[in-house]
Each structure stands twice: as structure tokens, then as C-alpha cells.
Amino acid sequence: xxxxxxxxxxxxxxxxxxxxxxxxxxxxxxxxxxxxxxxxxxxxxxxxxxxxxxxxxxxxxxxxxxxxxxxxxxxxxxxxxxxxxxxxxxxxxxxxxxxxxxxxxxxxxxxxxxxxxxxxxxxxxxxxxxxxxxxxxxxxxxxxxxxxxxxxxxxxxxxxxxxxxxxxxxxxxxxxxxxxxxxxxxxxxxxxxxxxxxxxxxxxxxxxxxxxxxxxxxxxxxxxxxxxxxxxxxxxxxxxxxxxxxxxxxxxxxxxxxxxxxxxxxxxxxxxxxxxxxxxxxxxxxxxxxxxxxxxxxxxxxxxxxxxxxxxxxxxxxxxxxxxxxxxxxxxxxxxxxxxxxxxxxxxxxxxxxxxxxxxxxxxxxxxxxxxxxxxxxxxxxxxxxxxxxxxxxxxxxxxxxxxxxxxxxxxxxxxxxxxxxxxxxxxxxxxxxxxxxxxxxxxxxxxxxxxxxxxxxxxxxxxxxxxxxxxxx
Amino acid sequence: xxxxxxxxxxxxxxxxxxxxxxxxxxxxxxxxxxxxxxxxxxxxxxxxxxxxxxxxxxxxxxxxxxxxxxxxxxxxxxxxxxxxxxxxxxxxxxxxxxxxxxx
Numbered sequence: 001x002x003x004x005x006x007x008x009x010x011x012x013x014x015x016x017x018x019x020x021x022x023x024x025x026x027x028x029x030x031x032x033x034x035x036x037x038x039x040x041x042x043x044x045x046x047x048x049x050x051x052x053x054x055x056x057x058x059x060x061x062x063x064x065x066x067x068x069x070x071x072x073x074x075x076x077x078x079x080x081x082x083x084x085x086x087x088x089x090x091x092x093x094x095x096x097x098x099x100x101x102x103x104x105x106x107x108x109x110x111x112x113x114x115x116x117x118x119x120x121x122x123x124x125x126x127x128x129x130x131x132x133x134x135x136x137x138x139x140x141x142x143x144x145x146x147x148x149x150x151x152x153x154x155x156x157x158x159x160x161x162x163x164x165x166x167x168x169x170x171x172x173x174x175x176x177x178x179x180x181x182x183x184x185x186x187x188x189x190x191x192x193x194x195x196x197x198x199x200x201x202x203x204x205x206x207x208x209x210x211x212x213x214x215x216x217x218x219x220x221x222x223x224x225x226x227x228x229x230x231x232x233x234x235x236x237x238x239x240x241x242x243x244x245x246x247x248x249x250x251x252x253x254x255x256x257x258x259x260x261x262x263x264x265x266x267x268x269x270x271x272x273x274x275x276x277x278x279x280x281x282x283x284x285x286x287x288x289x290x291x292x293x294x295x296x297x298x299x300x301x302x303x304x305x306x307x308x309x310x311x312x313x314x315x316x317x318x319x320x321x322x323x324x325x326x327x328x329x330x331x332x333x334x335x336x337x338x339x340x341x342x343x344x345x346x347x348x349x350x351x352x353x354x355x356x357x358x359x360x361x362x363x364x365x366x367x368x369x370x371x372x373x374x375x376x377x378x379x380x381x382x383x384x385x386x387x388x389x390x391x392x393x394x395x396x397x398x399x400x401x402x403x404x405x406x407x408x409x410x411x412x413x414x415x416x417x418x419x420x421x422x423x424x425x426x427x428x429x430x431x432x433x434x435x436x437x438x439x440x441x442x443x444x445x446x447x448x449x450x451x452x453x454x455x456x457x458x459x460x461x462x463x464x465x466x467x468x469x470x471x472x473x474x
Numbered sequence: 475x476x477x478x479x480x481x482x483x484x485x486x487x488x489x490x491x492x493x494x495x496x497x498x499x500x501x502x503x504x505x506x507x508x509x510x511x512x513x514x515x516x517x518x519x520x521x522x523x524x525x526x527x528x529x530x531x532x533x534x535x536x537x538x539x540x541x542x543x544x545x546x547x548x549x550x551x552x553x554x555x556x557x558x559x560x561x562x563x564x565x566x567x568x569x570x571x572x573x574x575x576x577x
Contacts, residue, residue, distance in 0.1 A: 124509060138510045267539070
């Protein structure tokens with residue numbers, strides 16, 4: 001399934017709105033997408049973009065979701081029934097995550113329909129949207145950044161924002177602690193060697209899901225994508241470096257990131273909801289080739305507002321990945337994990353089965369999430385008892401308010417935890433270091449006895465409730 | 475007033491107050507408001523358009539949160555420099571950013 005087939009499936013399921021009226025890449029497409037996302041609207045295909053040739057299209061809200069059913073489009077992307085429950089989706093997603101499939105190399109692919117090399121490269125050929133008033137430039141936000149490790153065969157696919165500087169240069173946000181950043185800052189740059197770099201835009205929707213997955217260091221996300229698709233992903237060799245890219249992509253940008261080179265990147269209206277960024281010197285992606293499909297579709301995410309693709313990938317997929325890691329990899333008695341849309345990326349809620357966790361288990365889980373680079377966006381962790389559904393915000397808020405000891409329940413970490421450089425409260429020193437403190441809130445009761453909970457069913461006689469019920473009450 | 479023309483960070487301008495006052499040209503990194511392309515130019519910058527022969531608006535991203543707030547300065551681009559040009563950041567501009575995170 002490539003992006004075009006995915007869009008057709010969205011249409012067939014009533015999850016697509018095709019916009020025939022011309023839109024401006026400069027804020028207008030983003031504004032429509034942002035408003036659409038906030039009300040849980042359909043995916044959007046903008047068929048005419050101001051200043052761009054007929055056939056060049058923008059696509060937004062591809063992975064946003066209907067309110068309360070944010071997993072629907074991910075289900076469609078996996079070829080599942082969109083009526084599937086979240087619990088069923090979790091089961092199928094985990095099954096596929098656990099069965100990665102190696103890719104296959106092919107000679108040709110649609111992404112090579114048009115090839116621009118060297119001086120013919122012009123990033124402005126494509127309608128990179130200007131997403132928020134105040135952004136430092138035009139951004140690509142939904143894409144697979146493909147890089148290979150200096151010392152091994154590990155190839156990382158990650159979704160990192162990229163800002164257009166000039167017709168052949170992009171600034172890429174490489175936050176310390178993230179895997180691509182690790183490859184560059186710790187391996188390529190110290191060896192004074194340019195890092196081959198590709199950005200693959202569009203293609204099979206599982207690329208976005210794989211690039212956003214919490215795959216450990218050394219795991220090739222293309223194998224994860226193959227598992228999610230249940231078939232080998234077809235790769236073709238890039239024109240100007242030794243990386244391999246998905247053959248069905250809409251656009252592939254090739255080049256290198258040179259050691260020691262920086263240009264200012266940001267500000268950007270990031271997923272935390274502030275046009276902040278902040279502006280920082282970031283590595284420069286020098287573009288040596290662009291290949292693309294004819295009449296390409298350029299997908300985008302207007303970050304920073306509730307219900308966008310970035311928001312749902314966090315809530316729908318990362319929650320499952322965290323649940324799998326804590327329950328199956330580490331063996332803790334976790335009954336559910338959720339990163340609520342209301343706390344963008346920052347605050348996972350973990351439900352722990354009462355009486356089953358060893359003393360110290362909550363602190364161990366917290367330390368695991370606090371210390372790993374890919375979890376750099378997490379800075380507040382909330383632990384509640386296992387009967388609570390972590391996706392019910394009111395339920396876990398009540399638990400925190402009633403069960404978290406204001407002193408003993410709040411735990412502050414050491415100041416050297418990996419942190420994305422996007423929080424508004426970070427000092428310039430913390431931004432440069434990519435580190436800071438985190439907290440976890442322990443609202444679990446563990447093995448401690450708790451008094452009778454006040455519920456109608458438990459505290460009042462059945463005949464009283466029956467009378468109430470007959471009177472129309474619930 | 476529609477924000478056409480160019481934009482620049484206040485922190486990029488800070489080291490050039492003397493040139494702005496005297497009307498002397500200097501090298502500056504700006505972005506076009508038409509397509510958000512990065513440009514490195516040799517230009518004159520003035521507070522009033524009457525001070526320049528071919529003035530275009532230069533919107534300033536203020537130090538705090540780096541957003542455009544007020545009325546524009548004016549710029550006369552004398553020469554577009556090679557895009558490979560990376561201007562050395564003056565220490566003064568680094569000092570100014572401690573409160574807001576941008577570097």
C-alpha cells in the first residue's frame with residue numbers, strides 16, 4: 001500500500017475530504033488542517049496549491065483521528081477493519097511489531113520517475129508548507145529520515161522535522177538523545193566524516209508508523225515497517241549516496257550532513273504547543289539529489305494543536321510501545337499505558353496491578369522511561385492503580401489527587417536525564433546539554449490496604465438502588 | 475500593513491547598530507517573506523525608508539520569543555552573497571539570548 005492507495009482507502013471509509021479550492025502553502029493549508037484536527041475531522045487532500053503546478057498536492061491529517069477513536073486511520077493503514085476496538089488494535093499491532101520482516105532491494109520504483117541531480121536540485125519545487133505564524137521557515141514534518149550508523153549496519157529511520165534553508169539545504173532538528181542525533185554527534189562527527197542522509201516523504205503509511213516507533217538502538221525500522229505491512233518493504237538505492245530508500249515514496253531527498261556545520265533552525269510551533277522551538281544551530285542537510293513521483297503528494301502535520309497526526313501517533317502507538325516494553329520486555333504487572341492527547345508527549349499514565357508489583361517497581365519503571373534517549377519528550381510520569389483506565393483522563397486525575405502523597409509520592413530525578421530541547425522551561429544551558437530533571441508521581445497503593453471505596457453498589461442496599469433505577473436514575 | 479519583504483532576527487542586528495545609524499552597508503542573514511528562503515546579503519538597513527534609495531520592509535523578530543511585533547525597519551539589498559556564506563555570530567548576540575533559550 002503506498003500513500004495513494006492509503007488515501008483511496010481513507011476515501012472509501014469516509015475518512016477523506018478532497019479540497020478542490022486552491023489553497024496557499026503559506027499558512028492557509030495549515031490553518032485548515034489545524035482546525036480540522038481540533039474537531040476530529042477527516043484526512044484532507046488539497047488538490048490545488050497556490051504557485052505550484054497542477055497535480056502537486058498537499059495532504060494533511062492523514063493520521064489524525066475521530067475524537068475518542070484516534071486509532072481508526074492507523075487501523076486502515078494496517079488493512080484492518082476501522083471498526084476495530086482499541087484493545088483489538090493493540091493486540092494486532094503488538095503481534096506485527098513482534099514479527100519484523102527484512103526488506104528486499106529492487107532496481108526501480110515510482111520514486112525515480114523524476115530525477116534531479118546537483119545544480120538541478122531545488123527544494124522549492126515542492127510545496128513545503130509554512131505551518132505557523134512565527135516559524136523560522138517552511139517545514140517538512142512527516143517523513144522518514146534515513147541514516148546509517150558509522151560503525152555498524154544499523155540503519156535508522158526516524159521522523160525529525162526539517163526546515164528549508166535554501167534550494168539545496170535543510171536544517172534538521174537533531175536533539176541529543178535521539179537515535180539519528182546519536183549517530184551523527186557521537187559517531188560520524190567525531191570521525192570528521194560527512195553522514196550520508198536521505199529524507200523519504202510519503203510512501204506506505206507504515207513508514208511513518210515505523211519511523212515513529214520506539215525501536216531500540218540497532219534495530220532497523222525498515223524491518224519493523226515490513227512487519228507492520230506483513231511483507232518485505234521494497235527499497236531502491238539512492239542516486240548519490242549508499243543509502244537505500246523506499247521505492248514507492250512520493251519524494252526522496254538525498255545528500256549528506258557535514259561535521260561541524262550548523263545553521264540556525266527554528267523557531268517552530270512544536271508538539272508541546274508553543275511557537276518556541278527555540279532557534280538553535282542545527283546540522284545542515286546538503287542536498288545532492290531529489291527524486292520523486294510525477295505529480296507528488298506532499299504530506300504534512302500542523303504540530304502544536306490537539307488531535308494532529310503527531311498527537312495521535314504518540315497517544316495511539318507510543319502508548320502501546322511503552323506498554324509492551326514495561327509489561328513484556330521488563331515483566332512488570334502493568335495493565336495499561338497511555339500518553340493522553342491532553343498532555344502532548346510529556347506525561348505517560350501507567351496503570352499497575354495492585355498487590356502484584358514488588359516494592360520499588362514503580363521507581364524502576366520510572367527510571368527506565370526517564371533515562372532512555374528516545375523517551376526524551378517524557379518528563380512527568382504518572383503511576384496509578386491497575387483498575388484505572390489510563391485513557392480516561394478524569395479517572396487518573398482523581399487517583400493523583402486522592403492517592404499521591406504530596407511529599408512521598410513526588411519523586412524528582414537527577415538532572416542528567418535525556419530531554420528534548422523543546423520545553424519552554426529549559427535554560428539555555430539545559431538546551432545545549434539536552435538534559436534535565438524529570439519527575440514521577442506515584443499514586444499507586446501497592447500492597448498497602450485501602451479503605452472501602454465509596455460506590456453506590458458497595459455501600460447501599462440493592463433495593464434502594466432498584467427504586468432509584470426504576471425512577472430513571474442510573 | 476502586509477508583511478512583505480524580508481525578516482531578520484533582532485539578535486542578528488544587534489552587533490550592527492553603528493552601521494544602521496551611519497548608513498554603512500554590512501553583511502546580514504535574512505529570510506525572504508515571499509518564500510522563506512535564507513539569504514545572505516550585503517545591505518544597508520535604516521529605521522526610515524526615506525534614508526534608502528530602494529527600500530524594502532525588513533521585519534524584525536524581537537529578542538523575546540523571536541516573533542515579529544512592531545513596525546518594520548527598511549533594507550536596501552546591494553548584493554546577494556554566496557549562499558555558502560555563514561556569518562560569524564558576534565558575542566553580543568549570544569549574550570542577549572540567555573532569557574529565552576534561542577542561541
